[in-house]
Every structure is written in C-alpha cells, then in structure tokens.
Amino acid sequence: GAVVSQHPSRVICKSGTSVKIECRSLDFQATTMFWYRQFPKQSLMLMATSNEGSKATYEQGVEKDKFLINHASLTLSTLTVTSAHPEDSSFYICSAWTHTGELFFGEGSRLTVL
Amino acid sequence: QKEVEQDPGPLSVPEGAIVSLNCTYSNSAFQYFMWYRQYSRKGPELLMYTYSSGNKEDGRFTAQVDKSSKYISLFIRDSQPSDSATYLCAMNAGNMLTFGGGTRLMVKP
Secondary structure (H helix, E strand, C coil): CCCEEEECCEEEECCCCCEEEEEEECCCCCCEEEEEEECCCCCCEEEEEEECCCCCEECCCCCCCCEEEEEEECCEEEEEECCCCHHHCEEEEEEEECCCCCEEECCCEEEEEC | CCCEEECCCCEEEECCCCEEEEEEECCCCCCEEEEEEECCCCCCEEEEEECCCEEEEECCEEEEEECCCCEEEEEECCCCHHHCEEEEEEEEECCEEEECCCEEEEEEC
C-alpha cells in the first residue's frame, strides 16, 4: 500500500534553534499534504495544508512565520519549526491523499525542545 | 456541536470480545469514511475505508456506515491485546478530512 515517511522520528533541540521535519510520499505523488500536531492523549489538530508549488494554507491560530511549510516537489513537504521553544514540543504528523482517495499518515516526529 | 462525535472511552474489554466503536456526524456532505488505529507515539494507520452505506469486512474488522442516521461503526471480532490502541474515525467531503476525537480501546488478556 501507499506509504508516507517522516524524518526524523525523534528530535531534541535547544530553545531558539530551528528544526526541519520532512514528509515524503514514497510510491505516489501527492499534490496536497497535511501537517498535524498532537498532544498526549489528544486527537490530531490540523495545522496546515501543504500545496505543491504554492503557499501553504494555515488553520486559524497557527503562526505561519513560526511553522514554515515548503512543498517543493510532488513527493516532499517540509515543516520547519523556527526559533523553537519548549511549548513547541509535540508530536508532529503529516498525511497525504493518494489518487484513489485514501489518506495515509507518516509515522510522526516527536519534537522535544529543551 | 462538533461535526464528528466519538466517545473517548477508555473502553476496556476482555480478550476475544467483540468490540463496537462508533461515531456520529452532522454534515450530510461527508462522503468517505475511514477508520484509523493509532498506537501510542505512532502515526495513525488506515484500517478501513468506505464510501457507501452498508458493511465492509476485512479480516476481523467490519466497517458499517448508515448515512441515513449519520452513524458509522467499526466492529472488531475476536479482539486481541494487540488491538489496544486509539481508534479514530474520519470522514471527508472534498479534500478536507474531519476526525473524531478518538476512542481508546484496551483489550485485557
């Protein structure tokens, strides 16, 4: 089946640094990918919709200058958490639609900001 | 009122039991219905995907959709401890997906 891969699966960084998370569709092209944030024991919270070749669409309350999204190719979207702070520590997950209408998720990336 | 309602649980059952997980929704425009399983600290895994009313079976899993009642269910037969996870229903109209809050299931040996 279709696979969406995220990297890194876990990252620890110092406060004030920037962290990039990659989301790749491995065996299909994805014009649209989604980025979510999930806190412990809570459901997924959609952050933004990443569109290949154009600007991402951010959900209300999500700072676009804080969470930079780049969807430069049909198989890769990146989320950069800029000037990360401890409150940005969370589980970040991406997903992508296949041409058959199924939505697959990446394995998630756990960010810890010290 | 949320567009998709799902009981958060936790739902605790003995091994071998039949599990019924349910979601209700309010938006009649939803056309595609999915169930995901999420283990702790992992991304959601697509279990079932359907777009019509009725039942769809895959191994021990059966997805049921009743569009007239705006109600979907996931049944797990012969539940196993490895089924212990959070189950998320999701549905979409167009490109946007709306999730339920997830039900935490615990299957005890």
